Amino acid sequence: MDLSECLNLADFEERAVERMSKMAYEYVASGAADELTIRWNRQAFDAIKLNPTVLNGIGQPDTRLSLFGQELSHPILIAPTAYHKLMHPEGELATARGAGAAAAVYVVSSFTTTPLAEITREATQPLWFQLYVRDDRELTKSLIQEAEDRGFRALCITVDTAVPGVRNRQEKGGFRLPDDVITHHMPGPLDEKKPLTWKDIEWINSFARTPVLLKGILNASDAEKAIQSGASGIIVSNHGGRNLDTVPATIDALPRVADQVNQRVPVLMDGGIRRGTDVLKAIALGASAVLVGKPVCFGLACAGAEGVTKVVEILRTELEIAMILTGRATISGIDHSVIWK
Numbered sequence: 001m002d003l004s005e006c007l008n009l010a011d012f013e014e015r016a017v018e019r020m021s022k023m024a025y026e027y028v029a030s031g032a033a034d035e036l037t038i039r040w041n042r043q044a045f046d047a048i049k050l051n052p053t054v055l056n057g058i059g060q061p062d063t064r065l066s067l068f069g070q071e072l073s074h075p076i077l078i079a080p081t082a083y084h085k086l087m088h089p090e091g092e093l094a095t096a097r098g099a100g101a102a103a104a105v106y107v108v109s110s111f112t113t114t115p116l117a118e119i120t121r122e123a124t125q126p127l128w129f130q131l132y133v134r135d136d137r138e139l140t141k142s143l144i145q146e147a148e149d150r151g152f153r154a155l156c157i158t159v160d161t162a163v164p165g166v167r168n169r170q171e172k173g174g175f176r177l178p179d180d181v182i183t184h185h186m187p188g189p190l191d192e193k194k195p196l197t198w199k200d201i202e203w204i205n206s207f208a209r210t211p212v213l214l215k216g217i218l219n220a221s222d223a224e225k226a227i228q229s230g231a232s233g234i235i236v237s238n239h240g241g242r243n244l245d246t247v248p249a250t251i252d253a254l255p256r257v258a259d260q261v262n263q264r265v266p267v268l269m270d271g272g273i274r275r276g277t278d279v280l281k282a283i284a285l286g287a288s289a290v291l292v293g294k295p296v297c298f299g300l301a302c303a304g305a306e307g308v309t310k311v312v313e314i315l316r317t318e319l320e321i322a323m324i325l326t327g328r329a330t331i332s333g334i335d336h337s338v339i340w341k
């Protein structure tokens, strides 16, 4: 499709609806229960106003940052999302190519529909791995070791999905994986009987060779436990509003987590990032970097790798414009004072 029609992230969703099966679109777009948290993720960003400073003489802002010793050219990561072959026939391979062209870290989901070996062959930028811990802990351990052996450079353990949420809309959309779409590294859907606990996090940290981030933390006390359990990073996330409905917007949860963490480990966030100004606000309120979920899925559905690239590039360009217009030359220069109080 003609990508020149897509000027912002909303344009991708509008066009993706027409190209995806109803089942796939509903799977990506839907949230849990009454979808209040999905709505709040956006409303909370919209309610934050910016406080620009002028005449700073900034020509080209510098979006680079360093995370876990890794040099990133910008703070926009591709969030882990499952089943990319539902969105595009090339699936995760297209996502990896698209991420590479946009110089973005791609966090590959445990529920990838392409084997890790093939994704790493296609990738030109660092990959991270998202982990769902299964009842079979030995399988979990060997999956971590496989990802590390294949060069994945960080591990994001998802901790907010003890059970999947109340996915009414997904069910009404007739969600079902086609027989030829295979989750090579996950045996069947999540229906675990042996719940994940802080002890498991300590166990994983005892042998992991890459930084371990916990994805799905929303409050200060869990952030503290994460650090005590040896986590190298925290991702403030409500799973894009897909798990527990009526938890707060992540941008509202972020400042308290960042306050508690007090720079001991990097704090990342996701949920509702749709504009460069959202990235700027998240960084101002304590995030080192952000992840983007649904818009990347829609970019993939619209145009494969090129769609993924363009989604990230639009956000990055918007972030650069926001940095110039607020008078912030570097990522580390984006602090609380950029928020209108």
Ligand SMILES: Cc1cc2nc3c(=O)[nH]c(=O)nc-3n(C[C@H](O)[C@H](O)[C@H](O)COP(=O)(O)O)c2cc1C
Binding pocket: 027, 028, 029, 041, 079, 080, 081, 082, 109, 110, 111, 130, 158, 215, 237, 238, 239, 240, 241, 242, 270, 271, 272, 273, 291, 292, 293, 294, 295, 297
């Ligand atoms: C279609 C879809 C599939 C997802 N699959 C996973 C997954 O496999 N593992 C995971 O940790 N999070 C998963 N998520 C959550 C995302 O990683 C991320 O937290 C969320 O999408 C961010 O919000 P946003 O979509 O508003 O950007 C998924 C989200 C979507 C939309």
Ligand SMILES: O=C(O)C(=O)c1ccccc1
Binding pocket: 082, 111, 161, 164, 189, 190, 239, 242
């Ligand atoms: O759809 C999701 O959000 C998700 O995280 C998931 C959970 C289980 C299987 C596949 C994806």
